[in-house]
Amino acid sequence: MGTKMIIDCDTGIDDAQAIIMAVTHDNIDVKAVTCVNGNASIDNVCRNTLRVLHTCQKSQVPVYKGCITSLTGEVLMAQHVHGGDGLGDVKHFPEIDMTNLQKEHASLAIIRLTNQYPGEITMVAMGPLTNLAVAIRIDPDVSSRIKRLFIMGGNIEGKGNTSPAAEFNFRVDPEAACIVLNEFRCPITIIPWEACLSAGFTWDWVEQKWINTDTPKGNFIRDITATIRNFYKNDMRRSLYTSCDAVAMAVAIDYSVATDTQDVYATVELAGTYTKGQMICDWRKKLGKPPNVCVVLKYHHEKVQDLLKGMLM
Amino acid sequence: MGTKMIIDCDTGIDDAQAIIMAVTHDNIDVKAVTCVNGNASIDNVCRNTLRVLHTCQKSQVPVYKGCITSLTGEVLMAQHVHGGDGLGDVKHFPEIDMTNLQKEHASLAIIRLTNQYPGEITMVAMGPLTNLAVAIRIDPDVSSRIKRLFIMGGNIEGKGNTSPAAEFNFRVDPEAACIVLNEFRCPITIIPWEACLSAGFTWDWVEQKWINTDTPKGNFIRDITATIRNFYKNDMRRSLYTSCDAVAMAVAIDYSVATDTQDVYATVELAGTYTKGQMICDWRKKLGKPPNVCVVLKYHHEKVQDLLKGMLM
Amino acid sequence: MGTKMIIDCDTGIDDAQAIIMAVTHDNIDVKAVTCVNGNASIDNVCRNTLRVLHTCQKSQVPVYKGCITSLTGEVLMAQHVHGGDGLGDVKHFPEIDMTNLQKEHASLAIIRLTNQYPGEITMVAMGPLTNLAVAIRIDPDVSSRIKRLFIMGGNIEGKGNTSPAAEFNFRVDPEAACIVLNEFRCPITIIPWEACLSAGFTWDWVEQKWINTDTPKGNFIRDITATIRNFYKNDMRRSLYTSCDAVAMAVAIDYSVATDTQDVYATVELAGTYTKGQMICDWRKKLGKPPNVCVVLKYHHEKVQDLLKGMLM
Amino acid sequence: MGTKMIIDCDTGIDDAQAIIMAVTHDNIDVKAVTCVNGNASIDNVCRNTLRVLHTCQKSQVPVYKGCITSLTGEVLMAQHVHGGDGLGDVKHFPEIDMTNLQKEHASLAIIRLTNQYPGEITMVAMGPLTNLAVAIRIDPDVSSRIKRLFIMGGNIEGKGNTSPAAEFNFRVDPEAACIVLNEFRCPITIIPWEACLSAGFTWDWVEQKWINTDTPKGNFIRDITATIRNFYKNDMRRSLYTSCDAVAMAVAIDYSVATDTQDVYATVELAGTYTKGQMICDWRKKLGKPPNVCVVLKYHHEKVQDLLKGMLM
Numbered sequence A, B, C, D: 001m002g003t004k005m006i007i008d009c010d011t012g013i014d015d016a017q018a019i020i021m022a023v024t025h026d027n028i029d030v031k032a033v034t035c036v037n038g039n040a041s042i043d044n045v046c047r048n049t050l051r052v053l054h055t056c057q058k059s060q061v062p063v064y065k066g067c068i069t070s071l072t073g074e075v076l077m078a079q080h081v082h083g084g085d086g087l088g089d090v091k092h093f094p095e096i097d098m099t100n101l102q103k104e105h106a107s108l109a110i111i112r113l114t115n116q117y118p119g120e121i122t123m124v125a126m127g128p129l130t131n132l133a134v135a136i137r138i139d140p141d142v143s144s145r146i147k148r149l150f151i152m153g154g155n156i157e158g159k160g161n162t163s164p165a166a167e168f169n170f171r172v173d174p175e176a177a178c179i180v181l182n183e184f185r186c187p188i189t190i191i192p193w194e195a196c197l198s199a200g201f202t203w204d205w206v207e208q209k210w211i212n213t214d215t216p217k218g219n220f221i222r223d224i225t226a227t228i229r230n231f232y233k234n235d236m237r238r239s240l241y242t243s244c245d246a247v248a249m250a251v252a253i254d255y256s257v258a259t260d261t262q263d264v265y266a267t268v269e270l271a272g273t274y275t276k277g278q279m280i281c282d283w284r285k286k287l288g289k290p291p292n293v294c295v296v297l298k299y300h301h302e303k304v305q306d307l308l309k310g311m312l313m
């Protein structure tokens, strides 16, 4: 059945693409999707996740509700590039049956599943890291039972998409990100924001080769990305489309997608006025600590394109 | 059976006295003692707690192991006024059977017990508030099922026992204290450090009327306080003996022990160099928030003496 | 001619009383009044100061304009308990000739005068300490030429009048206060906010014995305090009237006014969310530094009353 | 006589090169060199500056001693890449006559000279910005009389040479840097650290074309750079030699040296654990403020080489 995986996310348009990529991939066995506050309120995140799985005819994948705030209780709202519901506010989507949502808390599900499959679970985190931070407070050994943790989040050049210096997932829960980077004992690969922006997909490819795939999944992707494509292409005049969570998932599925990586000691600024949530990479070894993460600097955008295209078939 | 109670503590000499006071009191039904990192490492805290209950012949009270660090992962060591083991380093104590320790995590036990007895549980917290903060991340409704929460911790005059401006329990886990004060919906009574110091017990009373009580519990108190009594009386030349956790428990058992109280909005400083962990009481309503706690300013030291004396019989 | 004095202030109703106390006292020789941003904008502070001296027929005392912001550039506005102009917004006051204002900057005047009278100048600071902090950056030896520095400012119980935990003068310029406490080499006596509130003057005394003094100075005090007396007595229902700057000046004129003092290492919190500007007194010697200030804890309110009464004759 | 210039610096090996470049250039009329604490103690900085001018036979350029600490009093020591004396610890240098040092403070000299030549002075700052910050506290209008301010300092990718995220000049005095960026009203051009590293000079050029220039100035440059060249080339195995202050001076002398620039709102992080002193560029206009600086992103390294070569003749 291939790689056992837990996806921790705040579904989100990007998360939706990453989830589809994973659950439709032959070599990936998604054991759970755990939801966390982030791009949308936790209830919308859970609904969006169930909807994505329903679209993929994968409703048998269990979905768990997790933390409704950051670790310290702060709630930072996304700026609705993902729509008010986090998934593009598509009007004609049918109602989703929420009774499919599991009763167990996301953090407890992560503890249980890593006990059930010790050393076998690949974890892909694409939202604020609150669920993981709470899990290690309940079970200090949880991280040693994870095979590898992939994180979409953080930044490496002090350039932010949420504040002037911080990336969204880390800014929403800086303390959780700091805990995961400093306390998790499994190998960690970080796909930071600037790496995601280092390449992308042409609008021609997006429009002619991707979203016009006439399948239920293709139509779904076309619908949920309608507003954001218009915003990026016409309002912001970006030359390329990118999907950060999809890049991270692609790296998790096929490590050769990462074409340039570097090991480094990384932590998170918790105190700054402008820099709270900024990832700090100690490139010059000023702090005298051994590397704790592997940072992806560049990725193979054609391999990601192939995965994005293939998953809609 | 009287008041149902959960004691959350970092046992500690003061905690030991408070636990004895509760479990020997006719009107108190202790449903659980939940342990947290603080005065000693979590393993010593658990061992100390089991020892106290064994001494009281109350080993049927279940003991739960909780968080091993503060919420953000920092571990601040106590300065060993409680001894290296947290309980006065008494040499002749017998081994304690640790198999009695429950397998469930302290935070999960709090969630379960408040579900079992909604609105009935009085919670007395006498250590860092990590277990409570983690509980509300797992179950956002947990606090609404607690009848009343008593907290020994914080300060009201910016005078610290751990840093120049912060009290130990709040300084060890400022974020957890901030979460509990700002997110818990049950009535909260705080017994701050300066209130505990506002009165005390003469050395004559301690030595002639209290620790010479010739019972197993009396001998136990005499042994665990031997070093600290000498330190306070002879090295620091304090005129009075005090036990902060015992005062807090006395207030929880008999509210008339609190002779002066004030409702106020209180929160916790998370950012200061010297003031991290300081409790901030907005006496002059600069922040425009409604009161969230009741602060005890003075207590009836004779009533506490009577409880301390009675519990050793 | 008595004690040579420089008064550094942000005139202010309280400052006005302190200036009158000094310039009318037989044993005090005021060499300069240096103005700083605080209770009012620097221009109002200068105008108010010239007005006070004019009322006392002491226009020969030179007045210097100092810093227009805090050291770091922040400007925190007073909440207009001193009136929009800082001096009770009295309508019938005549225009003041501003050409009397000196051209030299306040900080440079302090440097020059302490060079002219090395070891002879008593400095009384009753506003934010910006002018003093700038002076020591221009001349690192300036403080060693000051005989003694009296400061009205800071707090000792974490109780604030400006934020929940900070006193106005220290909150307006925390970095300057920190510099003065840590870098000034002359003896420093601090009259903190809580000490000023520890005693006061009855409304009977204020109304029957003080402000009804029928002299130009008496009428001036009656006029500038009209609004604030009404506010304190009727709106806030305070039982006593106090004037912090007047207490500080009284201590500077007659040290026996301070009835209880304590030497301690004190510094200023620069980083807190609620505690920025709070004075930190290391009563328990947690920081291992020698005392750098003498803090006044209590004062002799009758001696201050006598000075306040006598100065209006 | 060409462009009137004040050089504010913490001489340093890089500063020495920049000073030589300016005082030997036909179109530059250096009115003053103002010294500040930074690469070396202020006394060494003054001595080094006098030595550089003596070497250039330009001892008539007046040198002023400025601030001996950062604005808030912190003193951060350089890691002696510039040698203990800041200038490579060359043993055979003759004694320098320190009586040539002016008595006026650097900040006051800046105020006086900009009054003497309003709108005519180009200011080049190559050290911590303390002198400029103190100048604006004494004279709030000083910046409006400066023609243009060039600053070597700050970073644009969150990469530090002093802490993990901050550049030396800004890290040594973050508050001063913040004041200059936010309060100075003249046009500001910033040459940040990453821009200086974006190009450089081959070791071949340095050794065969530059330091072997057999003139007093050439020998001087050869001597003071001996240790640092060895360190960069052999220990750190850098492929190129760079001199940040020389790049900044080159841009100030010939603006066409800057080949890529961008206007942006920039400020300085004052609060972070790792990011204190990091320059914050609001590339995505999250703060809604208009641009206050022009940042140099790339420079024409051959033009800098020509200036470096020409100045030794």
Ligand SMILES: [Ca+2]
Binding pocket: A009, A010, A011, A012, A014, A015, A039, A126, A127, A245
């Ligand atoms: Ca996401």
Ligand SMILES: [Ca+2]
Binding pocket: B009, B010, B011, B012, B014, B015, B039, B126, B127, B245
């Ligand atoms: Ca305790």
Ligand SMILES: [Ca+2]
Binding pocket: C009, C010, C011, C012, C014, C015, C039, C126, C127, C245
């Ligand atoms: Ca004042």
Ligand SMILES: [Ca+2]
Binding pocket: D009, D010, D011, D012, D014, D015, D039, D126, D127, D245
């Ligand atoms: Ca320099």
